[in-house]
Amino acid sequence: NQLPLPVTKNTFFHLLYNYFHILFSRYDRLKMSKAVVVGDLNVGKTCLINRFCKDVFERDYKATIGVDFEIERFEMSGLPFSLQIWDTAGQEKFKCIASAYYRGAQVIITVFDMADIKSLEHTQQWLSEALRENEPDSCFVFLVGTKRDLLSAEECQRTESDAIKIAAEMNAEFWSLSSKTGENVQEFFFRVAALAFEDAILKDLETGSSTAQIGDGNILDDNALEDAQEKPKKKSCC
Numbered sequence: 001n002q003l004p005l006p007v008t009k010n011t012f013f014h015l016l017y018n019y020f021h022i023l024f025s026r027y028d029r030l031k032m033s034k035a036v037v038v039g040d041l042n043v044g045k046t047c048l049i050n051r052f053c054k055d056v057f058e059r060d061y062k063a064t065i066g067v068d069f070e071i072e073r074f075e076m077s078g079l080p081f082s083l084q085i086w087d088t089a090g091q092e093k094f095k096c097i098a099s100a101y102y103r104g105a106q107v108i109i110t111v112f113d114m115a116d117i118k119s120l121e122h123t124q125q126w127l128s129e130a131l132r133e134n135e136p137d138s139c140f141v142f143l144v145g146t147k148r149d150l151l152s153a154e155e156c157q158r159t160e161s162d163a164i165k166i167a168a169e170m171n172a173e174f175w176s177l178s179s180k181t182g183e184n185v186q187e188f189f190f191r192v193a194a195l196a197f198e199d200a201i202l203k204d205l206e207t208g209s210s211t212a213q214i215g216d217g218n219i220l221d222d223n224a225l226e227d228a229q230e231k232p233k234k235k236s237c238c
């Protein structure tokens with residue numbers, strides 16, 4: 001009955017399906033990038049991923065044990081693109097399991113709860129732990145404030161201005177959103193996917209790989225890249 005990962009919020013078959021998708025994409029040279037989501041416990045990492053991938057919101061808190069992940073598929077300028085979104089546990093006791101999955105990330109999403117300023121103070125520590133497992137300057141970094149719906153307009157403005165300062169120190173792009181209402185969630189992940197896709201294509205062009213072509217074989221040009229960045233399309237949910 002032993003599962004290959006500590007699993008709570010996902011079924012074994014769902015994880016198995018995702019693993020096969022990764023294996024298949026390597027074989028078929030599909031574009032795939034990895035994003036890891038880190039931050040204190042209870043800040044809303046799982047809810048954020050679930051809002052985007054399944055369009056659901058869970059009011060009751062269930063701690064993530066170790067890690068979990070989803071794969072979201074996009075179509076960018078005629079090319080299939082997948083984003084692996086790794087949800088990690090915020091609880092200290094699971095940190096060593098979760099940190100084993102930081103490696104190989106193209107995107108690090110550092111999450112805090114806008115209604116709990118302490119969690120913002122911890123984001124730099126989470127980022128440095130995630131960066132330690134990756135090549136310097138190889139990752140896009142995002143600072144994401146969740147639970148925006150719990151704040152008044154005034155509180156929201158105050159927290160956002162604190163977060164913008166911290167984001168600048170982290171060299172991160174800041175987003176504030178709500179998984180409960182869905183505000184900004186799609187926009188945020190489309191931005192993540194667009195940047196990750198562009199990066200994957202540029203890396204392919206640098207290495208001269210044949211997969212850096214779109215549709216009927218046109219090499220990706222600047223306009224196509226701009227197009228992908230501005231209007232990434234969500235094709236389907238896993």
Ligand SMILES: Nc1nc2c(ncn2[C@@H]2O[C@H](COP(=O)(O)OP(=O)(O)OP(=O)(O)O)[C@@H](O)[C@H]2O)c(=O)[nH]1
Pocket residue numbers: 039040041042043044045046047048058059060061062063064065088089090091146147148149150177178179180181
């Ligand atoms: N009001 C509101 N509540 C939220 C939002 N996002 C998450 N929550 C609540 O916050 C609690 C924690 O959410 P999770 O997504 O499980 O938190 P987590 O960061 O994954 O926690 P760990 O798995 O322990 O690391 C849950 O009770 C959610 O319902 C939000 O945008 N607005």
